[in-house]
Amino acid sequence: xxxxxxxxxxxxxxxxxxxxxxxxxxxxxxxxxxxxxxxxxxxxxxxxxxxxxxxxxxxxxxxxxxxxxxxxxxxxxxxxxxxxxxxxxxxxxxxxxxxxxxxxxxxxxxxxxxxxxxxxxxxxxxxxxxxxxxxxxxxxxxxxxxxxxxxxxxxxxxxxxxxxxxxxxxxx
Amino acid sequence: xxxxxxxxxxxxxxxxxxxxxxxxxxxxxxxxxxxxxxxxxxxxxxxxxxxxxxxxxxxxxxxxxxxxxxxxxxxxxxxxxxxxxxxxxxxxxxxxxxxxxxxxxxxxxxxxxxxxxxxxxxxxxxxx
Numbered sequence: 001x002x003x004x005x006x007x008x009x010x011x012x013x014x015x016x017x018x019x020x021x022x023x024x025x026x027x028x029x030x031x032x033x034x035x036x037x038x039x040x041x042x043x044x045x046x047x048x049x050x051x052x053x054x055x056x057x058x059x060x061x062x063x064x065x066x067x068x069x070x071x072x073x074x075x076x077x078x079x080x081x082x083x084x085x086x087x088x089x090x091x092x093x094x095x096x097x098x099x100x101x102x103x104x105x106x107x108x109x110x111x112x113x114x115x116x117x118x119x120x121x122x123x124x125x126x127x128x129x130x131x132x133x134x135x136x137x138x139x140x141x142x143x144x145x146x147x148x149x150x151x152x153x154x155x156x157x158x159x160x161x162x163x164x165x166x167x168x169x170x171x172x
Numbered sequence: 173x174x175x176x177x178x179x180x181x182x183x184x185x186x187x188x189x190x191x192x193x194x195x196x197x198x199x200x201x202x203x204x205x206x207x208x209x210x211x212x213x214x215x216x217x218x219x220x221x222x223x224x225x226x227x228x229x230x231x232x233x234x235x236x237x238x239x240x241x242x243x244x245x246x247x248x249x250x251x252x253x254x255x256x257x258x259x260x261x262x263x264x265x266x267x268x269x270x271x272x273x274x275x276x277x278x279x280x281x282x283x284x285x286x287x288x289x290x291x292x293x294x295x296x297x298x299x300x
Contacts, residue, residue, distance in 0.1 A: 076280075107182030
């Protein structure tokens with residue numbers, strides 16, 4: 001990818017991530033556990049990991065968290081978005097780049113969701129000064145497997161389609 | 173390479189996370205005090221705001237938080253809940269009534285937590 005095309009791709013991915021994060025806020029989740037959510041922006045993070053460098057991936061996650069937190073959740077929740085988003089992006093990047101033979105895109109997505117939820121509930125415990133990790137983690141892990149599988153499947157299909165149509169290659 | 177197939181690492185991941193879930197559930201079950209004397213604790217910002225003996229509540233009682241995010245907690249005999257909250261997602265209100273030892277409800281935006289501790293009333297009978 002040449003430099004201009006890469007910047008364009010990053011901007012498109014950031015915009016998409018922001019939009020689906022905001023869209024997700026409208027979808028009601030009937031589980032009264034803090035941290036349970038679909039995490040649709042994970043789809044974009046995975047696409048970025050497959051096609052871009054680590055620093056671009058992190059830039060996309062940071063920008064998305066900043067904008068979404070400012071527009072909706074408030075600054076206190078920014079801490080949660082950024083810590084969860086960055087840690088899961090790092091783990092998914094490691095699994096994809098260093099151990100891809102071992103994991104499918106769906107598996108990587110689930111691992112990302114597991115890390116995301118675990119990091120967030122640990123931070124929540126520190127903030128509340130109350131060990132709620134053990135109480136909520138089982139449900140959060142089950143939720144991570146389900147939502148990770150959903151976002152992983154969507155990412156998988158999207159990544160294949162992008163490869164097939166060579167959308168991110170220089171020739172198009 | 174077919175990336176739709178589940179791979180070896182995926183299975184290890186599933187088993188690992190599954191094992192952690194089972195262990196955590198077991199741990200939670202074992203560590204919850206089984207006493208039927210219910211003491212509710214309301215904490216905000218890590219500070220204990222109120223400790224209520226739920227068995228001794230005769231009339232419904234409200235606890236109000238006026239600073240920052242407005243919240244109302246309702247206490248009745250044997251149960252307690254977040255009644256109203258100005259936070260965005262209302263997870264705390266959705267959690268509903270807390271009725272047994274080990275139950276918890278939290279509101280992350282407001283940094284409020286309600287939890288019920290079970291204490292047994294006749295501890296001396298098992299002291300020997």
